[in-house]
Amino acid sequence: MTNSPLHEVQNGLENVVVAETEISDVQGAKGLLVIRGYGVEELAELSPFASTTSLLWRGVLPSRTDEEALSRALGLARERLSPGVVRLAEATRLPASPLEFQRAALATLEHENPVDVTALMTVAAAIWYRSQARMPLVTPDARLDHAADFLRMLAGERPAPAAAQALDRYLTTVSDHGMNASTFATRVVASTGSDLISAVAAGLGALKGPLHGGAPGPVLDMLDAIGTPERAAVWIEDQLAKGERIMGMGHRIYKVRDPRAAVLEKALEELERSGTRSPRLDLARAVERVAASSLKRKYPGRELHANVEFYTAVLLDVLGIPRELFTATFAAGRVLGWCAHFSEQKATGRLIRPDSRYVGKAPL
Numbered sequence: 001m002t003n004s005p006l007h008e009v010q011n012g013l014e015n016v017v018v019a020e021t022e023i024s025d026v027q028g029a030k031g032l033l034v035i036r037g038y039g040v041e042e043l044a045e046l047s048p049f050a051s052t053t054s055l056l057w058r059g060v061l062p063s064r065t066d067e068e069a070l071s072r073a074l075g076l077a078r079e080r081l082s083p084g085v086v087r088l089a090e091a092t093r094l095p096a097s098p099l100e101f102q103r104a105a106l107a108t109l110e111h112e113n114p115v116d117v118t119a120l121m122t123v124a125a126a127i128w129y130r131s132q133a134r135m136p137l138v139t140p141d142a143r144l145d146h147a148a149d150f151l152r153m154l155a156g157e158r159p160a161p162a163a164a165q166a167l168d169r170y171l172t173t174v175s176d177h178g179m180n181a182s183t184f185a186t187r188v189v190a191s192t193g194s195d196l197i198s199a200v201a202a203g204l205g206a207l208k209g210p211l212h213g214g215a216p217g218p219v220l221d222m223l224d225a226i227g228t229p230e231r232a233a234v235w236i237e238d239q240l241a242k243g244e245r246i247m248g249m250g251h252r253i254y255k256v257r258d259p260r261a262a263v264l265e266k267a268l269e270e271l272e273r274s275g276t277r278s279p280r281l282d283l284a285r286a287v288e289r290v291a292a293s294s295l296k297r298k299y300p301g302r303e304l305h306a307n308v309e310f311y312t313a314v315l316l317d318v319l320g321i322p323r324e325l326f327t328a329t330f331a332a333g334r335v336l337g338w339c340a341h342f343s344e345q346k347a348t349g350r351l352i353r354p355d356s357r358y359v360g361k362a363p364l
């Protein structure tokens, strides 16, 4: 075994560049997220989900006609795929996690295509939710946009336009984010020459973990446990004293506040202007302030600020999405990035195969 710098272990692969990409760029020190040349703030304002789909997969924002065609294709795919997923829900014991159901539902796909994979994420999440709650299932409606139909499949009624727009913004905001863990997992599978469905299954597996996509449910639990802004300081200090992590705070790359937190906070303000006020928004803001200053005291020199999950929790909650579906909803947005990275990685034709340093027993 050599001791060359090449064999230094990079725990967590920090600062290791594994690919060139044209899909997105995360600049942690500046708090910037650029998706195919657009800042996330601008993209969330101007690009509905179908338009973001085109941007990520084809590299350009579509014409109005192309956007409508893509929205329609997603809708028709939701309608076409729904019966197979319903049969799956009836035939198997529902898993405890909706992400496991989304993963299982991938097996119902007959063709490997990004539109079907994307449509399936919302269909499977809604069917999982209503099946386990023993509520009648709601058939998809291809005439609606993806976000609006997801809310309809969950609640059983057409959402207010402002609610559909807020979810649409959320899905665009989380559609891609550099070489995050689930995207890397997807690219590793793509690099072996495997298929899109297997790669998306790997992405779902990685997203499920609480250090990646599993935090927003616990953020809401934390806000509930704190209850009022005055109790935030005691609760946060107590958690930190016990060595617990504060969910929704900190990020591997961002050393300032995650720009997506601001986009989602703005979406909440817009919802408020349209008459839907989140009962938890003021509390969330107070808890964020307290948590940031407690973390600063505990880890001077480290920059631990609110990440995307913090306001995801508040936004999805006010849209009526149950907390057990928060990560599955994240997957419904991030699947766009997984599909884009799958194609980009395949085009390189290069197997991802890093090295490890053996520290076990030597042979006798």
Ligand code: COA
Pocket: 210, 211, 212, 213, 215, 244, 245, 246, 247, 248, 249, 250, 251, 252, 253, 299, 302, 304, 307, 308, 309
């Ligand atoms: N609460 C308490 N302590 C935290 C923390 C948090 N939210 N985030 C980081 N830290 C602490 C770690 O415990 C660690 O302390 P140690 O050196 O004493 O072990 C130190 O800060 C490491 O920070 P850093 O290297 O910046 O974190 P990371 O890159 O390993 O982890 C996260 C990044 C996101 C996994 C981490 O910040 C975290 O667990 N956050 C909460 C979960 C979450 O919100 N996940 C969603 C991410 S989008």
